[in-house]
Amino acid sequence: MRTRISAIRIVLLAIILPGIASANAQLTTDFYIKSCPSVQSIVRNGMMVAVRNETRMAASILRLFFHDCFVQGCDASILLDDTSTMQGEKTAFPNANSVRGFEVVDAIKASVEQSCPGVVSCADILALAARDAVVLSGGPFWNVRLGRRDSLTASYSLANSNLPAPSEDIDTLISKFAAQGLSVSDLVTLSGAHTIGQSRCVNFRDRLYDYDGSAQPDSTLSAAYLAQLQNVCPSSGGDDNLAPLELTTPTRFDNIYYKNLLNGKGLLTSDQELFSSNQTSTVSVVQNYAASSRSFFTNFPTSMIAMGNISPLTGSNGEVRINCRVIN
Ligand code: HEM
Structure with a gap:
């Protein structure tokens, strides 16, 4: 009797286990090695x-x-x-x-x-x-x-x-990343993707003319950068006018995005918040990447894999x- 129950158990496990294994299947780098090598x-x-x-x-x-x-x-x-x-x-x-x-x-x-x-x-x-x-x-x-x-x-x-929205503050950004299982460090690292690409005026206009209802520009913006952006993005109209997210080398993937944050030259509120919010956990990562391109280039892949x-x-x-x- 006991052997029969064990045998039934083994059969049941053989049926159930592969199902569990595939539900938790891990991604692998060689997944298509045979089925689509090209x-x-x-x-x-x-x-x-x-x-x-x-x-x-x-x-x-x-x-x-x-x-x-x-x-x-x-x-x-x-x-x-x-x-x-x-x-x-x-x-x-x-x-x-x-x-x-x-x-x-x-x-x-x-x-x-x-x-x-x-x-x-x-x-x-x-x-x-x-x-x-x-x-x-x-x-x-x-x-x-x-x-x-x-x-x-x-x-x-x-x-x-x-x-996340471009106007969000550091706490909201951190919690939106945490909700996806991503860390504060992942937030700062992945935001470095803004070393390339463009944003529409509608996403940063508030910073240029009426930040947080103050009728003043965002005080964290450098004066020269503010003037430059006001040229691209008028106080009304031109919603789709484009500015580079990283003004120095806008098509090159490098660590200059972080150097610019140290100088008040982040384009979106969500960019500048990583440094100007004075949140120690993000500021230290920004400083690290601004000083070390190697460190950014080591960590960016890790955070992309996590995402x-x-x-x-x-x-x-x-x-x-x-x-x-x-x-x-
Ligand atoms: C941290 C929160 C983030 C916010 C609030 C944010 C917001 C934005 C906004 C508003 C734009 C401009 C869109 C437009 O004007 O049409 C943009 C562009 C872009 N974002 Fe983000 N982003 C964030 C994180 C990320 C992450 C994690 C990545 C990738 C890993 C990323 C990659 C990009 C790229 C490459 C562009 C330029 C796209 C293009 O030129 O077509 N962003 N982002």
């Missing part, structure tokens, strides 16, 4: 073409990955178009008229589908493309963990609530979309 070079080529056509695309793709990961995890939910029954993330406040690069992901996905149909998720393509964006801009390389599946849904409301690990979808909770804009 995926890395296809994505890299796609990104090279895109960045050659438009330098800013590196920044746009890097941001797209961030905005994907903070909403239901890195599951390509941001890539889904709205349907009659689902309002997706593209029209949420932080994304509308702002996130870009969808056509680039489509083109890369189409090339990947030609070589390995139905194998590589859109979420993994975005993770690889974001890494390549950094490398193509002169930043550090890292091996991307892969094996994510694509979501069956998107969330307009989570996109509005989870993504890329947010709630990966595995098993039947997700799928490999054929077209990144629609579920299969």
Whole structure:
């Protein structure tokens, strides 16, 4: 009798355990080594073409990955178009008229589908493309963990609530990152992505004319930088006028973003808060990166991997979309 119960137990465990293992499946760098060995070079080529056509695309793709990961995890939910029954993330406040690069992901996905149909998720393509964006801009390389599946849904409301806003103070930024399992140090490190790319005037106008209802500019802005920004961004109108997030080397991935923060030259409130809020935990990291490009280049990959690990979808909770804009 006892042997029979043990045998039943073993059979049951054999059925249940693999299920548990796949639900907790870890991402791995060699996930497509057999099923799609060319995926890395296809994505890299796609990104090279895109960045050659438009330098800013590196920044746009890097941001797209961030905005994907903070909403239901890195599951390509941001890539889904709205349907009659689902309002997706593209029209949420932080994304509308702002996130870009969808056509680039489509083109890369189409090339990947030609070589390995139905194998590589859109979420993994975005993770690889974001890494390549950094490398193509002169930043550090890292091996991307892969094996994510694509979501069956998107969330307009989570996109509005989870993504940080440019006007937010340090405590709010810290808590929005903590809600995703990311540390204070990850916040400072990942904000260094603002070493490349552009922002619209509407996202920093308040700092130039009427900060916090004071009818005065933000006092943490350097005077010369303030004058420069007022030229680009009038007190009314010109909402879509662009300024570089890092004014010194705006297309180069380097540590100058942090040096600029020390001099009152962060573009968004959320940038300058990392230094001017006098929060010791963030100020020390800013100072470290401003002094040491090597330290920033060592830690940026670690924080990107941590962000890329947010709630990966595995098993039947997700799928490999054929077209990144629609579920299969
Ligand atoms: C800490 C909180 C953050 C806030 C409040 C924030 C906010 C913003 C805003 C408002 C813009 C300009 C959008 C526009 O004007 O249309 C922007 C651009 C950008 N963000 Fe962030 N961001 C944050 C963190 C991050 C992170 C973690 C990354 C990536 C790891 C990132 C990457 C970028 C890039 C590369 C751009 C330029 C995009 C382009 O030129 O198309 N940001 N961000």
